[in-house]
Amino acid sequence: MGISDETRVQLTQRFAVLLPHLNERQRRLAMATEARLLGHGGVRLVARTAGASETTVRKGVFELEAGGEPLPEGRARRPGGGRLRAEAVDPDLVTALLRLVEPDERGDPMSPLRWTTKSLRHLAAELSRQGHRVTAPTVGRLLKDSGFSLQGTAKTLEGAQHPDRDAQFRYINEQVKDHQAAGQPVISVDSKKKEQVGILPMAGQEWRPKGDPVKVEDHSFFAGPHVETAVPYGIYDMTANTGWVNVGVDHDTSAFAVASIRRWWQARGSSDYPQATRLLITADAGGSNSYRYRLWKAELAAFAAETGLTVTVCHFPPGTSKWNKIEHRLFSHITMNWRGRPLTSHEVILNTIAATTTTTGLKVETALDPGTYPTGVQVSREQLQALPITAHDRHGKWNYTIASAAGDTPAPQGADERTVARILALRMLADPRLTGMTDTELGALQAQLAPDQEARREQRRYVLRGGRRVATTGRNRSLLSNADETLVTLVYLRQVCPQKVLCDLLGINPVTIGQAIKATRQLLDEQKISITPTVVRYFTRAKDLEAFITQSDPEQVPMEPSRYALTAPALTGMNRKALHALLEELVVPYAAAIEKRRYRHRGGERRPGTRGGVFRQKITDADRILATILYRRRICALETLAELFDVSRSTLWNAINDVLPVLDAHGPAITPAEHRYTTAAELLAPTPAKNPRHHHVVL
Structure with a gap:
């Protein structure tokens, strides 16, 4: 009895609907069931209709007739089928693999992969070189089975911790609570990484139409010869959960840092805290707001005098900047907001920062600062000591208070x-x-x-x-x-x-x-x-030079115990004008004679590395000539003369021996003095001929 056409059509329709949803074993058993129901010729018909092999259908029939137990859920074949796994064929494979990927201190220091990226391809190539033939996918499976996974570095090691680290954290917390309880502003400040303005690559990804990424420069270190920069300096109000970012276009200096705080106070702080008398600033230990920088403290003192606020600063210990609130309350959200987006202009930067928000209610304002803040500004130690700064009892270098100028106290510059x-x-x-x-x-x-x-x-x-x-x-x-x-x-x-x-x-x-x-x-x-140098190095203090220029009589300067007192006519035997002319006449030939001698001593041209300053020693060329004149005058002993010029006896003696030939060849006759002094104090003692207040200066 043959199989009807209607049966053939129904079988085709069932296979078209059912078989695409079955796995390998389920398809085999389904086809075997149909073949058994059709009887003789069913295997061939089912195989032709389903597009399968008759052997596959016949194998399914044998499985049904054998009546085996169903396979576990998720399996299509019985265990034990196929080739043996690589680790079964090569028992030493896993050991060799782990030896390559173990930490360096436990692995082979001579391993070729110690300083190479341990990718699956590199690991497979090295294992094959060692005689363990394996592919990269197999290496990946073996690593997963051994408990490995792809991981980056974790920033958890803080290195050697400062002994006052935890105590400083607690102290900052106490200061913050104290100021907040009194209704005083508390801000966290820091500068963000400087950014170049242009079509440059930015880290991160942003949703865009598929296959249409933003095209940027292929090198991030170059965007043209005159590219603009952006220096974001942030102020985070810890009480109000608001941020204010001052975007500069110049250097990130201490002056810029305090200018940013000043702009925040003028824009937000004074209106948010109209009754404020104190301000607490928490900052890192380094950067433009470092506790080591004198300019940072000087600018804060000027800010305190301008606003009338008492400013308290608490620095986090070195290496703990991630604990500063502004890092994870403001800067991290700004970075996430502009990820994958080129910062093509200052307007884009300002708008992107201002649009930064969080689910906790963070609001950010920003402004562009076109001011210039050059590097190299110095605040002297004397200027720092004059500032109204009071160090706290708890680690005064990190914690200090700057009072506002009051009364007749001049405001800091x-x-x-x-x-x-x-x-x-x-x-x-x-x-x-x-x-x-x-x-x-x-x-x-x-x-x-x-x-x-x-x-x-x-x-x-x-x-x-x-x-x-x-x-x-x-x-x-x-x-x-x-x-x-x-x-x-x-x-x-x-x-x-x-x-x-x-x-x-x-x-x-x-x-x-x-x-x-x-x-x-x-x-x-x-x-x-x-x-041509002057005859004597007159000014060793800035105030003396200022006095010489600014006073009404420019030929008189305030008296100072210095070498100028040695140019008195009673000591040199000539007036200061004549002495000046003589020294100016002898300086050039003396310098030439000394250079000739040095040229001979070093055997030719000047050797590289020689110091090029004009004040290489405590005594200048003009001072050497003056000392030789006084020695010829026999004013005092050589030891006393060395004390007056603040040099050793041998140095002064060598200088005199160098000057004497020049003085004899170009200078006038030097006559001995009428009086010989025994000590330096006696020689410098004021006399009616020496005004203790003023003396004549010729430059």
Whole structure:
């Protein structure tokens, strides 16, 4: 009896609906059931209808007739089928694999993969090299079976903890609670990472149409020769859960940090806390708000005087910045908000920060700060000691209070006042009595050096950035212009005062002054421009130099125990004008004689690495000549003379031996003095001929 066409059609329809939803074993058993029901010829018909092999259908029939137990849920085959696993064939495979991926201190120090990424491909290649033939997917399965997984690094090791770490945390918590209970503002401050403005890659991902990512530059370190930057400095109000971000375009200095706090107070703080008399600031131990920076404290003192607030600052211990509230209450949310989004303009940055919110009600305001905050500003130790700062009993370096100026106490200088003072000091240094030039001659020298100075400045930038054309704003934000560097170098080479006096006058740190003098001096040497020094290094204190320029009688300065007292006519045997002319005449031939001697001693050209300062020793060339004149006059013994010049006896004796031939060849006859002093105090004792208050100065 044959199988009807109707049966064939029904079988085709059932297979089309049922078989796509079954696994391998279920399809085999379903086809075997249909074949058994059809009887003779059913196996061939079912196989042709389902598009399967007759052997597969026949195997299913045998399974049904055998009456085996159903397989466990989730299995399509009985256990034991297929090839043996790699670890069964090679029992040493897992041991060899674990030896490669174990921590370095427990693994083989000679392993080729110790300093290589332990990817599945690298591990499989190394195992195969060792004789364990295995594929990358098998390595992944073996690692999972052994309890391994892909993991990144976890920032949990804090290193050596400061012994006062926990105590400082508790103290900060006490201060915060005290200020909040009294209704006083408490803020957490810090600066966020500086960002370049442009179509640059940003970490993270953002939803966009598939296959249409935002196209950005392929190198994040370069966006053009004059790219703008953004320096976000945040202030987080811990009580109100509000943020305020000041986005600067210059350097992240202490002046910028305090300017950000000042702008927050003017925009929000004064209106949110109209009755406030105190302000608590919690900050990191480093960065622009470091407890080590004098400028940070000086700017806060100016802010306290301006607002009338008593400012208390509590710093977190070094290495614990993640505990600062602003990090995880404000900055983390800003980073998440602009992930995967190029910061193409300052407007985009401001709008993205201002749009940052959280489910807990965080609100953020922001503003652009176009101000300039150059580096290199110095606050002297004396200026710091004059500030109204009181250290707390608990770790005074980290915890201190700055009182507002009251009564007749002068207010501390702010950034603007320091800038004005620097401008006035530069005008003072341009005095012809200090430079030895008229204003016209000084201007001509500055114009002559300006092109080379600009070229040298650009060359220095090129060297510092390793030959790469990195992004810069293109603005000159240095404390000293090219003309200022020429002026400072001229005064220094004239030996009017040492670098320390220049630093105190200008409020600039020694590194900035030193670099300016070094670069400008090289240009002077290249252009064969010589600077004639003054005869004596007169000013060792900034206030003496200021007094010399500002007083009504410019030829008199306040009396100070110094070497200038040794130029008195009673000691030298000539008036100061004649002594000045003699010293100026002898300085050049003496310097030439000394250079010839040094040239012979070193056997040729100057060796690299020699110090290039003009004050290499305590005694200058003019001082050596003056000491030789006094020695020829037999004013006092050599030991007393060495004490007066604050040098050793051997140093002074060598100097005298160097000067004597020059003095005999170019100078007048020196006659012995009528009186010989036995001690330095006796020689410097005031006499009717020496005014204890004032004396004549010639530059």
